[in-house]
């Protein structure tokens with residue numbers, strides 16, 4: 294997923310954070326402002342790109358967000374196009390599911406031009422995938438590290454889903470936007 298993939302060097306920056314009643318923040322006020330989106334959500338900061346895409350790692354937070362928000366192809370960054378059944382989407386799926394209706398995904402759509410290349414190159418898709426056409430894909434939340442509130446003794450929880458409207462959003466450092474897929478038509482599937 295060349296467009297949205299992390300490139301070598303784009304690893305998480307070990308920024309100092311603080312947690313108070315307002316939520317989690319980077320203690321560097323400039324970085325804290327830069328790393329918030331227009332909805333005020335704080336995003337993971339990464340180092341600068343210094344090499345080729347790293348397939349199989351989590352997607353780059355900023356480009357995942359852009360591609361998912363605008364519905365751009367994760368591979369080429371262009372709009373994937375629609376037909377009567379909606380837009381193309383490829384999901385990693387090691388085993389068949391009865392239905393994909395209502396499934397949450399943090400992988401942006403993949404256009405038909407890129408589909409063959411992506412399913413051959415991406416390790417998680419090579420291990421099994423389904424290609425869907427999707428009519429509706431509302432944004433439903435974020436995935437990231439949820440930090441405990443002041444007074445809580447628990448550890449930060451990585452890879453946690455937080456719904457859009459949740460008050461937990463203030464305590465999240467996000468790495469991806471999540472959409473839920475509806476009106477799904479299975480086009481092809483591959484289970485090695």
Ligand SMILES: [Zn+2]
Nearest residue numbers: 366369404407
């Ligand atoms: Zn594409």
